[in-house]
Amino acid sequence: MVIQIVPLRKFLREVSLLMTKSAPLFVLVLNYFLVSLYLRNIIIVFFCLNIGVWGVNDLSAQVATSTPNHTTDDHTQSTHEGETHADEHSPAAGESHGVTAHKKETSYTDMMMDHISNSNEFHLFGHTSIPLPCIFYTQDEGVHAFMSSEFEHGHKAVKGFVLDNGVARRILNPAQRSIEHIDYTEREGDKIYAVAHGEKIELEKASTLIGKTSWYDFSISKNVFTMLLSALILCIIFLYVASKYKKSSNIAPNGAQNFFEVFLVFLRDDVVKPSIGEKWEKFFPFVCSVFFFILLNNLLGIVPFFPGGANVTGNIGTTMVLALFTFIIVTLNGTKDYWMHILWMPGVPWAVKLLLTPIEIAGIFIKPFTLMVRLFANIAAGHIIILSLIGLIFIMGKNGTEMGGAITGGAIGVPFVFAMNFLELFVAFLQAFIFALLTSLYIGAAVETHAHDDHH
Amino acid sequence: MYGAIGAGLAAIGAGIGVGQIGGKAMEAIARQPEALADIRTNMIIAAALVEGAALFAIVISFIAK
Numbered sequence: 001m002v003i004q005i006v007p008l009r010k011f012l013r014e015v016s017l018l019m020t021k022s023a024p025l026f027v028l029v030l031n032y033f034l035v036s037l038y039l040r041n042i043i044i045v046f047f048c049l050n051i052g053v054w055g056v057n058d059l060s061a062q063v064a065t066s067t068p069n070h071t072t073d074d075h076t077q078s079t080h081e082g083e084t085h086a087d088e089h090s091p092a093a094g095e096s097h098g099v100t101a102h103k104k105e106t107s108y109t110d111m112m113m114d115h116i117s118n119s120n121e122f123h124l125f126g127h128t129s130i131p132l133p134c135i136f137y138t139q140d141e142g143v144h145a146f147m148s149s150e151f152e153h154g155h156k157a158v159k160g161f162v163l164d165n166g167v168a169r170r171i172l173n174p175a176q177r178s179i180e181h182i183d184y185t186e187r188e189g190d191k192i193y194a195v196a197h198g199e200k201i202e203l204e205k206a207s208t209l210i211g212k213t214s215w216y217d218f219s220i221s222k223n224v225f226t227m228l229l230s231a232l233i234l235c236i237i238f239l240y241v242a243s244k245y246k247k248s249s250n251i252a253p254n255g256a257q258n259f260f261e262v263f264l265v266f267l268r269d270d271v272v273k274p275s276i277g278e279k280w281e282k283f284f285p286f287v288c289s290v291f292f293f294i295l296l297n298n299l300l301g302i303v304p305f306f307p308g309g310a311n312v313t314g315n316i317g318t319t320m321v322l323a324l325f326t327f328i329i330v331t332l333n334g335t336k337d338y339w340m341h342i343l344w345m346p347g348v349p350w351a352v353k354l355l356l357t358p359i360e361i362a363g364i365f366i367k368p369f370t371l372m373v374r375l376f377a378n379i380a381a382g383h384i385i386i387l388s389l390i391g392l393i394f395i396m397g398k399n400g401t402e403m404g405g406a407i408t409g410g411a412i413g414v415p416f417v418f419a420m421n422f423l424e425l426f427v428a429f430l431q432a433f434i435f436a437l438l439t440s441l442y443i444g445a446a447v448e449t450h451a452h453d454d455h456h
Numbered sequence: 457m458y459g460a461i462g463a464g465l466a467a468i469g470a471g472i473g474v475g476q477i478g479g480k481a482m483e484a485i486a487r488q489p490e491a492l493a494d495i496r497t498n499m500i501i502a503a504a505l506v507e508g509a510a511l512f513a514i515v516i517s518f519i520a521k
Contacts, residue, residue: 270493370508377511437497438504 108394110165110187112387116311116380118223119166121148124306129153132225134168136161136207138215148219157182162194162203166222169203170215176201223318226310230296238292267291271437276444283443286329290322291436298379298428302421313431314379316372323372326439331364334446367442371435378431382424389413389420462517470510477502 122130131149138144144159151163160177161168164185169192171177179201182194193200207217220228237256244257253261272280272287297318300308312318340346342360345353392413397406481499485492 274493274497366508370504370511373511373515374504374507377514434500434504437500441501 108391112384112391114165114167115387116314116383117167118221118310118315120163120168120217120219120221121151121153121166122222122225122306122309123166127153129166130306132222133220134161135218135220136168136170136215137218138170140174140214154185155182156180157194157196162201164192164194164203167206168217168219169206170213172202172204222310223312223315226297226300226308226312227318229307230293230300230312234289234292234296263291264288267436271433272440275437275440277448279447283329283440283447286325287436287440287443290325290439291432294322294375294435295428295432298432299425301379301383302424302428311380311383313375314383316376319372319375322375322435323368326371326442327365327368330367330442330446333443335449337449338446367438371438375431375435378427382420382427386417386420386424389416459517459519463514466510466513466517469513470507473506473510474503477506 120134121132124130131147134144134146134148136144141159144161146158148163148168150156150158151161151168154163154165157171157177157179160171160174162171162182162185163169171179171194179196182196185192185194185203187193192203194203195201204213204215207213207215237260241257241260244253267288268280268284272284276283294313297312301311301313303309342364343357345356345360348356390413392409393406394409396409396412397403477499481495484495488495
């Protein structure tokens with residue numbers, strides 16, 4: 001194939017001509033998205049970085065896990081690099097086997113799920129990740145605590161624990177827990193195996209709230225780390241804003257104070273006051289905390305590199321706790337009126353009352369349940385869509401073996417990811433707002449005192 | 457497989473529901489712009505209820521695989 005090389009200067013001149021001709025259109029399109037000049041530039045750079053880093057991140061992960069099953073002809077340069085890198089991490093394997101363990105090909109769906117789930121290390125790029133403290137409580141051996149760097153990215157078993165795609169799991173059979181070296185982990189249906197020296201070792205399920213395991217994971221995992229970080233960020237921001245108000249309460253706000261005043265006034269006047277009513281002041285701090293916590297974590301979730309990248313609000317555990325708080329506050333602050341309306345609705349015939357009571361009682365639990373699922377589903381679905389679009393590169397490029405396919409996949413995927421990122425930015429704000437609004441509506445329904453008599 | 461079909465059906469239902477709510481709210485706002493705040497709040501409550509039903513379907517489709 002002959003590639004025509006356009007002289008650089010001519011090419012640049014044409015591009016600049018085209019740019020000046022269509023500049024008003026560009027400006028119009030850009031202004032459509034954002035108002036401020038500086039903000040616009042920052043956000044464009046941010047999104048380009050976003051897409052780039054996400055792509056590279058996935059590419060490196062894919063290269064690290066892809067199979068060298070084919071003959072050497074098929075190997076790309078990067079696969080070789082990945083292999084040698086893996087070799088460095090497991091010198092024992094090189095000695096005993098001569099060849100590095102050949103990993104089974106992981107499906108892209110599995111990889112996507114790993115990306116949106118919690119993990120015990122903070123993956124940065126390639127084989128680099130930030131180690132996080134692992135704290136495991138086992139029922140037979142007590143507490144184990146160590147850094148996740150001891151796992152050496154899943155090539156080593158530590159005290160009977162194995163790292164499978166960033167998530168720690170325990171070896172099921174107690175007799176096999178003394179093993180130290182792991183070649184790779186593989187999945188067959190629901191079961192996960194670690195393979196060491198050609199021997200398959202079954203691993204226990206990851207520790208969750210539901211389901212019995214012989215151990216519980218209390219680690220500072222990726223999500224916990226991000227939550228602590230966002231709590232710290234929120235504390236710094238709001239203590240600063242609050243101190244500004246204390247110091248200069250009658251001077252016009254400026255800077256960060258001005259920025260957050262917009263949110264606070266909106267929350268107070270359009271969300272909390274109309275839906276809760278007279279007692280709004282008591283519940284305003286809670287609604288505000290929930291709003292800003294969700295908002296910050298949603299935004300951090302969109303950023304694919306270090307401070308972000310954790311899918312905190314797309315994790316059902318996090319949203320469950322948030323919804324549980326709402327449930328507790330609503331239940332504890334329920335007035336006599338509220339409970340009367342649930343248990344024995346006044347003003348309706350008794351036959352209807354019999355029908356209504358079970359529905360209303362179920363409603364007490366359904367309300368926080370939908371709060372939990374709504375936030376979780378919206379954020380997790382957004383991440384899955386972006387990852388699937390990025391996945392086009394690997395699916396069409398057949399895991400880096402077909403360059404043309406990969407480029408086509410990228411050409412299709414990247415514009416869609418760009419658009420999806422804008423949608424995610426909107427969803428981040430919308431979901432935080434909806435959670436805050438519904439929370440205050442539920443609280444409002446509970447604390448409301450009806451001035452009317454029994455006419456419904 | 458069946459889970460994916462179920463999720464698709466749930467999305468259709470929620471789409472129709474939320475579309476109706478949004479459309480009617482737009483009409484109402486166009487007719488009475490001064491009632492914007494009230495309409496918006498009620499719109500979101502109704503949309504949340506519709507979405508709740510769809511979310512149940514999606515959770516079940518997760519379980520059903």
